[in-house]
Amino acid sequence: MSSDTGTRPRVMVLVASSRPGRLGPAVARWFVTASAAEDVAGSIDLADLAEIGLPMLDEPEHPAGGVYRHEHTRRWSERVAAADAFIVVTPEYNYGMPAVLKNALDYLYAEWAWKPVGFVSYGNTSAGTRSVQMAKQVVTTLRMVPIGATVALRITDTVHDGQVRADAAPAGAATAVLTELLHVAAALRPLRAPVATDAPVAELSLAPAATDDLAELLVLQRCCWVQEAIVNDTLDIPALHETFDDLRAWAVSWQVWTVRLHGRLVAAVRARAAGGVWEIGRLMVAPDLAGQGIGRWLLAYAESQAPRGTTSFALVTGSCSSRNIDLYQRTGYRITSPSTEANTIVLLTKDRPEPAPESSLQAAPSR
Ligand SMILES: Cc1cc2nc3c(=O)[nH]c(=O)nc-3n(C[C@H](O)[C@H](O)[C@H](O)COP(=O)(O)O)c2cc1C
Incomplete structure (x- = not known):
C-alpha cells in the first residue's frame, strides 16, 4: 500500500x-x-x-x-x-x-x-x-x-x-x-477521509488503503469478479480466488486506493510502476453503484498518481468484459494485445498525455 x-x-x-x-x-x-x-x-x-x-x-x-x-x-x-x-x-x-x-x-x-x-x-x-x-x-x-x-x-x-x-x-x-x-x-x-469534491456521486471519499480496509476489499473484489466470471464464462480469474493473505501480500507492492460512501467501501483500484509503465488494476465498483461514473473517475485518479517518468498506462480485463473494454476505450485506451493463448484476457494501453522525457521499459501488467 x-x-x-x-x-x-x-x-x-x-x-x-x-x-x-x-x-x-x-x-x-x-x-x-x-x-x-x-x-x-x-x-x-x-x-x-x-x-x-x-x-x-x-x-x-x-x-x-x-x-x-x-x-x-x-x-x-x-x-x-x-x-x-x-x-x-x-x-x-x-x-x-x-x-x-x-x-x-x-x-x-x-x-x-x-x-x-x-x-x-x-x-x-x-x-x-x-x-x-x-x-x-x-x-x-x-x-x-x-x-x-x-x-x-x-x-x-x-x-x-x-x-x-x-x-x-x-x-x-x-x-x-x-x-x-x-x-x-x-x-x-x-x-x-476527505470528501472528494470532483466525484460523480456526492459524499464519496477517496484515500490510500490501510490495513483495516483489506478485509472489506477482499469481499468487494470477490463480489465484483463474480460478474467477470459470468460474462467471461470462466472461473479461472485470480481476483476471484485470492485469499486474504494473497491480498495482503500484493497490497505491499501496489499502491491501493479505496473509495467509501458514508463509511461503506464501494470502490477500489491499485497501481504500480514497472519501468515507464503505470500498471493499473483491480478497478472495482460495487454493483449497486455501477453506471454512475465512479469507475471512470477512479481510473482518472489512478492515472493522475503515476510517478514522473511514466510514459504509458496499462491494464488488463477479460476479453468478454465488454462493459470494461468500452469504459477503457472511451477514456483513450486501445487493445494492444488481443488476448492470451487461452483467449481470456486483453491488454489495453494508453500513452500518458504529457510525454515524460525518460525512456521506459515496457513491462506486461499482471492481472
Ligand atoms: C480553582 C479550583 C476550583 C475547584 N473547584 C472544584 C469543584 O467545583 N468541584 C470539586 O470537586 N473540586 C474542586 N476543586 C478541587 C479540585 O478537584 C482539586 O484541587 C484537584 O486536585 C484539582 O486538579 P489539579 O490538581 O489537577 O489542578 C477546585 C480546585 C481549584 C484549584
Whole structure:
C-alpha cells in the first residue's frame, strides 16, 4: 500500500490542568498504566497543557478556517491532527472544566472532528463529573464524539501523597474507557477521509488503503469478479480466488486506493510502476453503484498518481468484459494485445498525455 495508516489508533492523553502542584499528571500516568494503553493503542501522546503553554487564544481568524498566524497554534494543530482519539484527564473547577482545557479546545477546529473522546475526571464530591458534562457540550460542537464509558475518581478515596492509589482506583474502568475509545475510533476513521469534491456521486471519499480496509476489499473484489466470471464464462480469474493473505501480500507492492460512501467501501483500484509503465488494476465498483461514473473517475485518479517518468498506462480485463473494454476505450485506451493463448484476457494501453522525457521499459501488467 502506498501508505498504511495502521490498525491501532494514536491516542492523545490530554492533561487538562496547569497549576503548580497539580494532580493532573499523576492521574494521567495512572490511566496510561492501568489501561495498559501503551500495549493496546498505536501510540500514546501525553500532552500536558502546562508544558504546551498555549497563551489565551490569540489567533485573529476563526479556527474553522485553519489559517494560523502563530507558531504555537501550528504546533498544537499538528499534534492534535496526528491523534486518532483523545483521553481528556480533567479536574473540576467551580463545577466546570478548567479554563486551560476550554482554551486548548477553542484553538482548533477540524483537527478535533470525527474523533472519539473519553474522560478521566477527578475531584471532590462529584469526582469531576460536572466538568465532564460541561466539556461534552463543547466537544460535540467541535464534532468530537464523546464515548459513554468514563472514569471518575473521588480524590479522597483514590489519591494518597499526590499519587493515584493503584489499590483504590478502578483499573477495570480505565481499561473499559480505552477499549470503547479504540472501538469508536475505528468506526469513525472512514468519516475523516476527505470528501472528494470532483466525484460523480456526492459524499464519496477517496484515500490510500490501510490495513483495516483489506478485509472489506477482499469481499468487494470477490463480489465484483463474480460478474467477470459470468460474462467471461470462466472461473479461472485470480481476483476471484485470492485469499486474504494473497491480498495482503500484493497490497505491499501496489499502491491501493479505496473509495467509501458514508463509511461503506464501494470502490477500489491499485497501481504500480514497472519501468515507464503505470500498471493499473483491480478497478472495482460495487454493483449497486455501477453506471454512475465512479469507475471512470477512479481510473482518472489512478492515472493522475503515476510517478514522473511514466510514459504509458496499462491494464488488463477479460476479453468478454465488454462493459470494461468500452469504459477503457472511451477514456483513450486501445487493445494492444488481443488476448492470451487461452483467449481470456486483453491488454489495453494508453500513452500518458504529457510525454515524460525518460525512456521506459515496457513491462506486461499482471492481472
Ligand atoms: C480553582 C479550583 C476550583 C475547584 N473547584 C472544584 C469543584 O467545583 N468541584 C470539586 O470537586 N473540586 C474542586 N476543586 C478541587 C479540585 O478537584 C482539586 O484541587 C484537584 O486536585 C484539582 O486538579 P489539579 O490538581 O489537577 O489542578 C477546585 C480546585 C481549584 C484549584
